[in-house]
Structure formats: C-alpha cells, structure tokens
Amino acid sequence: xxxxxxxxxxxxxxxxxxxxxxxxxxxxxxxxxxxxxxxxxxxxxxxxxxxxxxxxxxxxxxxxxxxxxxxxxxxxxxxxxxxxxxxxxxxxxx
Numbered sequence: 001x002x003x004x005x006x007x008x009x010x011x012x013x014x015x016x017x018x019x020x021x022x023x024x025x026x027x028x029x030x031x032x033x034x035x036x037x038x039x040x041x042x043x044x045x046x047x048x049x050x051x052x053x054x055x056x057x058x059x060x061x062x063x064x065x066x067x068x069x070x071x072x073x074x075x076x077x078x079x080x081x082x083x084x085x086x087x088x089x090x091x092x093x094x
Contacts, residue, residue, distance in 0.1 A: 004027070009031070012024055012027065012028050012031075013028065013031070013038060013041070013042055013045075014042070014045055037070065037071050038071065040070045040071070041070050041071035041072050044063070044066065044067035044070050044072050044076075045072060047059070047063055047067075048063060048067075051063065051090055052090055055090065055091055055092075055093070056090070056091070057086075057087045057090040057091050060079075060083075060086070060087060060090065064076055064079060064080060068080075
C-alpha cells in the first residue's frame with residue numbers, strides 16, 4: 001500500500017469519523033495508534049469547529065490552553081494573536 005499524501009492524511013484526520021469508509025477508518029485508527037498526538041490534534045480541531053458551528057466562544061479560552069501544546073499550536077498562536085477578532089468571528093451571525 002502506498003503512503004497517503006499529506007493532503008489526504010489531513011482530510012482524513014479532519015473528517016468526521018462516522019463519515020469515513022471502512023478502509024479510511026482503518027487507516028485513521030492505525031495512524032492514531034502510532035501517533036497519539038494526532039488524536040489530541042483531531043479533538044482540538046473538532047472542538048474549534050464545534051465552537052464555530054454553535055456560534056459560541058464561551059469555551060475559547062479553555063480551548064486555547066488545552067490546544068496550545070498540541071500539533072495545532074501554530075494555529076492556536078494565530079488565534080491568540082488576534083483573539084478579539086476570532087471571538088467576534090465565532091459569534092457573528094453571518
């Protein structure tokens with residue numbers, strides 16, 4: 001089996017697990033087993049997406065603290081640098 005590209009891996013790791021086909025779900029499980037840091041990163045991404053979908057920034061500060069030492073730390077740093085704009089974007093009705 002060929003190693004999937006970084007783009008394919010990123011798509012798999014950011015897709016809803018219940019939306020994956022059997023072979024993709026198995027691949028994700030193997031990857032997560034071998035690289036547990038990806039489980040933390042996947043949760044951080046999912047939690048951020050959840051805040052956006054629910055239009056609620058109440059958990060943003062806690063999310064930053066939990067995610068700042070994960071594989072998405074550079075994204076978290078960007079969020080922190082423009083925290084007011086990110087918070088407003090999350091709660092914006094548009």
